[in-house]
Amino acid sequence: MSPFPPIESGPDGYVRTHVSAGVGRIEFHHPKSNSLPSAVLQELAATVTAVSRTPDVRVIVLQSGGSGPFCAGASFDELAAIEDRKQGQRFFSGFAGVILAMIRAPQFVVTRVHGKAAGGAVGLIAASDFAIAVDKASAKLSELAVGIGPFVVGPVIEKKIGLAGFSQMAVDADWRDAAWCERHGLYAEVHxxxxxxxxxxxxKARQLAAFNPEAVARLKQVCWAGTEGWEALLTERAAMSGTLVLSDFTREAIQRFKTR
Structure with missing residues (x-):
């Protein structure tokens, strides 16, 4: 049973938290397939940071609401409304903010993947320390199909599953089943x-909450070594996507996706 009380999602979605027995749970939801507009991305990044700084939180569980997709990635409505490079860079930097908050948290982040994950959602899963999924939770990087590329999420996915796995997902922008994701290390477990x-x-949350917090924090530093310069790197990558999203090719592709 979910620890969150029932709540209607408004048109802009929500981010909610619940802390109990050392476990800090964060749930995000958006009525459009759990897509992530800027407002939700910013709130999610701020929430992960705030929960990670809560003294009695020893493990973070990230999940999304509803019974449909885990997350459809970027909001196509917002992508279509981008008017200039700065606005585009700000939007894609939202994913960078969540990824950085997750990997900088001193606690392990366990991600519950109850459904399909597309685009930026794969980056959030890769930024977790232990992702647990159901066998229907296929994943894909759809960015190339709409005229951009998985630039912002690329570094964290490559670090998680290696260059070969990332290249396969990025170049062939089609679904990979949960077994593929588990075999390549994106998912730690599939149920x-x-x-x-x-x-x-x-x-898993109970187990991790019982570990020595200092040991956990140091192990996270070891696991995410080499990411110290990612603030600058992901900003540069966001600028790439923010420029490409303005092209005629991408605008037409986004409109086609919106009308499906």
């Missing part, structure tokens, strides 16, 4: 249904 998934997430 048959949501009930089993939730039991596994609960067990």
């Amino acid at each position: 048959a249904d949501v009930a089993t998934l939730d039991a596994a997430v609960e067990a």
